[in-house]
Amino acid sequence: MGTTEVIFWFLTAVAVFSALMMVFSKNPVHSVLWLILVFFTISGHYLLMNAQFLFIVNLIVYAGAIMVLFLFVIMLMNMEGDSEPRKNQWMTLAGIISGGTLMLVLVAALKDTGTQRQLVQMKEGQIGLIHHLGMVLFKDYVVPFEISSVLFLSAMVGAVIIGKK
């Protein structure tokens, strides 16, 4: 077991633990903080695969920007135990069923893909470096990339319009 594997298993353990803590902690702010830790560990995994750009972008965008906005909203809301509406039992059941279905689909999808046999390139993969990523994004996938930017633009315009109302 080399250094990389040790770090990998450590990060994995922390990621799973903090993901569970995120689900089970009562305080929503704590949940968000655990989620941030999850993002950190996943970024660590990116780094192990030598995907430095993905590592840092995951940190900047998810842990740095989106989770801050989450925290904003949660901190400003009054999260008292009493104010939470009582849930219908049918709702709980529906939640369990839909969640279970989703998990089933995910497991099935993972089972069918060839990931089990194909090992992840550790340490020396080049695809995650910014140079290669740029080449791929702007040469092979220019059209989808630009279309997704239009999607973002339309989302922003929509937000502005809703905000103006």
Added chain:
Amino acid sequence: MTNHLNLLPYLSIDFALLFEKLLLIIVVVTGSLVVAMYTTYAERRIAGFLQDRRGPNRAGPFGILQPLADGLKLFMKEDIIPTSSSKWLFIMGPGLAMLTAVMTGAVIPWGSALKIGEKVVSLQIADINIGILFIFGVVSMGVYGIMIGGWASNNKFSLLAAIRGASQIISYELAMGLSLIALLMLTGSLSMKTIVEQQMQGGWGGFLGWNIIYQPLGFLLFLICAFAECNRTPFDLPEAENELNFGYHQEYSSMKLGFYLFAEYINMFISSTVMATLFFGGYDIPFVNEANLANHWGPNIVALLGTVCLLIKSFLFLFVFIWVRWTIPRFRYDQLMDLGWKKMIPLALANMVITGAIVLWLNK
């Protein structure tokens, strides 16, 4: 034999490298702490001079022991954790602020390289090819120090200040990133070391290669954003005394407060160094050809001179930080947002488009 011991030979760690980097990390961290300490002293002293006063001059000759006295005072103060605060987060806040402040120093090239015997020791902790992005990532983590501290204090003013601070930092991070993109178009690299080495190639011993000559607007935008990111006047709204009492660290006392204040000064130092590195040639000694000089004096002396040069540049920026603080009054919150979103971002975009067009035209 336990399994534990068996593991060691398989862990392929280069211990010489580890030791070298560890030493460098210690030097950089203590260095930035000492600089931050003396920035507090310089701040008070320069504030005194700018206001026709004398500033602190009692502790030691010219008062140079003042930061030690301040630190000792902070250590000795009673450490209060409010009963209604959430304890662990309350402790975590200043720790995070300090951690993120210190971490940025890792990707800054503090000098070229020392040659000890056969070994070449780079004066940069990590030359990763996403250096600038790393700084952005760490800075965006810095928000959590403020937010967690402000929220965990369980105080309205702290919370308001924390939210102000966070939204301010997020807003200005955008403009900061956009202002840098134009620079990155010129350099074509995100690695800090490459950027410095490119600047050293310019005429007049590197002086004409400095990016400030090609990116004046970008530098101005970056400077303004750096002020906002460090929560310095005129953007020190998270600490606005007259409306939020003491800002997000209102409930903090003793060394936890000290950590917050210290983190601010370390951030200032690091952003000064980043500005010096990106726009002012980093460890490039202006009007001097380093390669020639290295032949005369040996590479080690030149490398150290380069480090001194970088430090001088960043101290000048620190002076600007302090100078601006005692000149310009604080922005109102809506003015701050207005400036950030309606002026800085369009200007940065325009700068980006113009630079892009020129680069395309020149490369044709």
Added chain:
Amino acid sequence: MQALTNRVKVLDQKPLTFKERLYLPAIFSGMLITFSHLFKKKATINYPEQKRPFSPVFRGLHILNRDEEGRERCTACGLCAVSCPAEAITMESAERQKGEEGLYREEKYAAKYEINMLRCIFCGLCEEACPKDAIYLTETFAPANYSRKSFIYGKPDLLIPDPTKEPEAFAKAQGGIKAHKEKVR
């Protein structure tokens, strides 16, 4: 409306011009102003080492004067207490006994003489009222203290040193009084 003086400045409420909205020129000129202050003479002094000269009419803590032979000049006539607008001075008189001629100048003297420095307004009326040159206001001011009681200055605090015992200290105190008199005149 007609202006009353020619110093009136009309407030200009036009919207900012483009140059003004750039802010930067104004910021730079402001920064130049603050920078020039780096080299200006400091308005403050290093206090305990350096002291500012008092104004000639400065009135500080009181002293009770002695004559050249070390006798107290005060006769407890009470004029100072009467003149005191803050009623800070109280005294008790006593008759001089045989053998005390070296201590008191006249037949009557102040057995107790107290000034409440918290009440005193340092107007100097006591000094003007005194017919015997016995009370003067000096150039020291009352030091800080923890209790109110300590601000009631009795005779031991107020009397200047005895010339027969401490001639140098007496000369110093007398010199102060002389300089004070000349300045006031």
